[in-house]
Amino acid sequence: KEIFNKWSLKIDELYLHPSGIHFGIYDLRQKYAYRLEVLHTINLIELMIEANEILNESIYLLKAEKYAQALTNILTENHLLLLFPFPDDDIKDPKREVMQNEYNYYSLDPQIDFSVNLLKLYMITNKNEYKIIAERILNATLKTFKHGKCYTEMVNKNTGKKWDIVRTKYLGLMLKPFLLLEALKKGYTLDSYELKLI
DSSP states (O other): OHHHHHHHHHHHHHHBOTTSOBEEEEETTTTEEEEEOHHHHHHHHHHHHHHHHHHOOHHHHHHHHHHHHHHHHTOOTTSOOBSSSOGGGOTTOTTHHHHGGGTTEEEHHHHHHHHHHHHHHHHHHOOHHHHHHHHHHHHHHHHHSEETTEEOSEEETTTOOBOSOOOHHHHHHTHHHHHHHHHHHTTOOTTSHHHHTO
């Protein structure tokens, strides 16, 4: 527990961007962080929710809520997260030329994962805004990522152009938030065995 607490403090010390989201990589020699991608903060929210449950320390729930607020603050007018929301603040990324092919893109993965995190926060805190934001993201996702009879992986924010790629992994992933919403309707709680599987 002590090691985890020190680690979580160090994460914010080394990786936190002024927006409240996180870089994903830290260069030990040059002493700077890079790869400012929303998935890193989304993963941290999930981890802090789990830490709150296992360690029963409210500080971790507060962190999860703080990180969720940072991501909520950068939702676009379309109620979606850009995969790389601050490319101009990430010029030190040595793979910038490769990564910039995904700048200005919405990715399916973070929309779904963040929605799940928000729904879990709603189940823990009973704060209705989490459920409302999650539903907005999901509605926008269904509309924006629709590709034929399936859903694509990436959509350009500016042009609406969609990647001609549909992977079953992401279609399976999309079941998670909708299963959670259905569980909420039926009165399940986050402690329910069935929800542990989600």
